[in-house]
Amino acid sequence: MAVQLGDRLVQVCEAACGAVTTAWEPAEPDECTRDWVTEEDLATLEGRKVFVLPGGAKTIDRLTRGSLLNEYAVSIRVIERYTDRDRPPAVWIDERVKFLDTILGALDITAAASYLLGSLWTETIEVTEVCDLTELMVRKLFYAEIEVAFREKAAA
Amino acid sequence: MAVGLGINDKLYRNTGNFGTPTWVELDGVSDVKVNSSWDTADGSTRRGRVKMMEATQQNLTLDAKLLVDGGTDYVALAAAYWARSTIDVMCLDGGNTTNGSEGVRFESLITKFDEDQGLGSINFRDVTFTPRVPSVSTNVPKSVLVTAGNAVFTTI
Numbered sequence: 582m583a584v585q586l587g588d589r590l591v592q593v594c595e596a597a598c599g600a601v602t603t604a605w606e607p608a609e610p611d612e613c614t615r616d617w618v619t620e621e622d623l624a625t626l627e628g629r630k631v632f633v634l635p636g637g638a639k640t641i642d643r644l645t646r647g648s649l650l651n652e653y654a655v656s657i658r659v660i661e662r663y664t665d666r667d668r669p670p671a672v673w674i675d676e677r678v679k680f681l682d683t684i685l686g687a688l689d690i691t692a693a694a695s696y697l698l699g700s701l702w703t704e705t706i707e708v709t710e711v712c713d714l715t716e717l718m719v720r721k722l723f724y725a726e727i728e729v730a731f732r733e734k735a736a737a
Numbered sequence: 738m739a740v741g742l743g744i745n746d747k748l749y750r751n752t753g754n755f756g757t758p759t760w761v762e763l764d765g766v767s768d769v770k771v772n773s774s775w776d777t778a779d780g781s782t783r784r785g786r787v788k789m790m791e792a793t794q795q796n797l798t799l800d801a802k803l804l805v806d807g808g809t810d811y812v813a814l815a816a817a818y819w820a821r822s823t824i825d826v827m828c829l830d831g832g833n834t835t836n837g838s839e840g841v842r843f844e845s846l847i848t849k850f851d852e853d854q855g856l857g858s859i860n861f862r863d864v865t866f867t868p869r870v871p872s873v874s875t876n877v878p879k880s881v882l883v884t885a886g887n888a889v890f891t892t893i
Contacts (some may be wrong), residue, residue, distance in 0.1 A: 643744065646766055
């Protein structure tokens with residue numbers, strides 16, 4: 582039976598969240614989670630949060646007569662609130678920018694032995710927003726975005 | 738008659754013997770091409786001003802892009818290439834039990850096994866199957882037409 586893209590996308594997001602958690606080993610209140618946030622949550626956010634969200638799924642091409650090349654997009658958001666009264670210093674910002682390397686290292690998968698769920702490799706991984714300056718200025722939030730595209734060979 | 742689609746075409750290898758074949762579909766191929774043409778000899782005379790030819794020998798090969806996936810079929814073809822052993826192949830424009838499917842069948846030598854290892858590519862082998870001197874004098878290349886659910890072979 583052909584892979585159900587939506588169902589598989591959820592599995593990919595779960596696995597990506599697990600990979601980040603394993604690489605990062607967050608201590609509470611830090612966490613990597615599939616849950617999302619509201620405006621109210623952001624105003625009282627505690628700790629560093631990595632959110633793993635579904636971005637999209639599609640069949641790129643027919644790979645062979647019996648298989649397809651499928652792609653799954655995963656959107657990562659890294660959000661942390663600066664809780665002190667003064668403005669966020671450069672050293673605070675820089676530490677969070679460097680933290681993005683932890684996520685890149687966990688999700689940039691090219692070795693067959695490390696494929697996510699045994700079959701998914703990373704086609705592209707990009708920090709599309711390293712630090713949203715408006716969020717930093719207005720709400721004192723470190724807000725970064727990473728977009729990852731995983732691909733796998735799937736039964737047609 | 739329905740329009741033929743490449744995705745519905747089939748390439749098979751025989752895992753039995755020539756007389757009582759067991760056809761296994763090679764679905765790990767993408768593009769397949771049957772190269773078929775007649776050499777001709779010129780039999781022109783003064784009976785007319787137009788060149789008049791007769792077919793002498795047929796050039797017949799199969800080209801296929803084979804996914805490098807380590808599966809049973811890939812391993813079998815790779816072994817046959819390096820050992821220069823025979824692969825009995827059948828290439829049809831439909832299933833081998835679908836009436837009207839036509840194509841060719843021959844004992845082959847794999848004469849090309851190129852692999853594109855480009856940085857941005859998925860590994861495929863460009864494979865060429867070439868008719869070889871048959872193991873038994875009657876095992877020469879055949880045209881195939883599926884009739885009443887069975888492949889019927891005619892010596893070319």
